Amino acid sequence: AQSVAQPEDQVNVAEGNPLTVKCTYSVSGNPYLFWYVQYPNRGLQFLLKYITGDNLVKGSYGFEAEFNKSQTSFHLKKPSALVSDSALYFCAVRWLSGGYNKLIFGAGTRLAVHP
Amino acid sequence: DGGITQSPKYLFRKEGQNVTLSCEQNLNHDAMYWYRQDPGQGLRLIYYSQIVNDFQKGDIAEGYSVSREKKESFPLTVTSAQKNPTAFYLCASKPGQALGTEAFFGQGTRLTVV
Numbered sequence: 001a002q003s004v005a006q007p008e009d010q011v012n013v014a015e016g017n018p019l020t021v022k023c024t025y026s027v028s029g030n031p032y033l034f035w036y037v038q039y040p041n042r043g044l045q046f047l048l049k050y051i052t053g054d055n056l057v058k059g060s061y062g063f064e065a066e067f068n069k070s071q072t073s074f075h076l077k078k079p080s081a082l083v084s085d086s087a088l089y090f091c092a093v094r095w096l097s098g099g100y101n102k103l104i105f106g107a108g109t110r111l112a113v114h115p
Numbered sequence: 116d117g118g119i120t121q122s123p124k125y126l127f128r129k130e131g132q133n134v135t136l137s138c139e140q141n142l143n144h145d146a147m148y149w150y151r152q153d154p155g156q157g158l159r160l161i162y163y164s165q166i167v168n169d170f171q172k173g174d175i176a177e178g179y180s181v182s183r184e185k186k187e188s189f190p191l192t193v194t195s196a197q198k199n200p201t202a203f204y205l206c207a208s209k210p211g212q213a214l215g216t217e218a219f220f221g222q223g224t225r226l227t228v229v
Contacts, residue, residue: 009155032214043119043205043220044158051215090157094214100163100171101146101212107157 002027004093006106013081014114021076021109023091032094033074035065037087038108044090050074061085081113118142121206121221127229128193128200136191136224138206145211147189148218151175152203161204164189165212193226201228 004025013019025031032051036044048059050067058064065076076089091106119140128134138147146165150158160173164183178197183189189208193200203225207218 006157034217036220041203041223041225043121043222044207046217046219049215049217096214100165101209101214102160102163103148103207103218104160104174105150105158107155 002093002095002097002102002104004091004104004106006089006091006109008109009107010110010112012112012114015083016080019078019081019085019111019113021089021091021111023074023076023106025072025074025091025093027093027095029095031072031074033065033067034092034094034103035059035063035074035076036090036092036105038090039087047076047089081111083113083115086111086113119206119208119219119221121204121224123224124222126224126226128226129229131195133192133194134226136193136204136206136226138189138191138221139187140189140208140219140221141187142208142210142219143186144208144219145186146209146218147183148207148209149173149179149181149189149191150205150207152205152223158205161191200226202226 034049035047038044055067088108094103122137148163149161162181164170180192206221209218
């Protein structure tokens, strides 16, 4: 079955330090992978995506993610965390199922950046 | 402004009542989705629609119904058959069938059973 996993419920990091939010996936065929961010009581905002090509993709607000096919991972990274990056982060995967386009999400990882 | 509008932002339902959550988009997107968000469970797909007058059940469709009579609108009805409807509901849309396009989300409706 297709799935996406975020193994950490919460990630704590000090401001200015690098951050990583982990995501692994299980999809038959080529994966289409996405990262979204959610602030309290708000909808999700798109950060970045991997479709094909370069394994390192860059997105909004200085975030980037590295696609690793052998490890089936798509970890979100940022070289220097800001307090304003504190939010809930979701990894998502899209695939084609029976002619329909499905998108599923991981359980989310709460990022807390401390001053 | 282009975007997805969900209304109301907060909704209270009595036991046994049906309620309808509105989702409207002016992005000219073909596909629309409804997700339910519960703490610690991420987003779970309720229903999705790729074109007008067509929709498919997601992973947790029981107790919910939808319609897609217009491209811009994809209302979700939470029926009395949904035993635990208290949650945050998110509507999303995306253009066309391409797998690589990202979805755009509304600001959500928080439904509470009283």
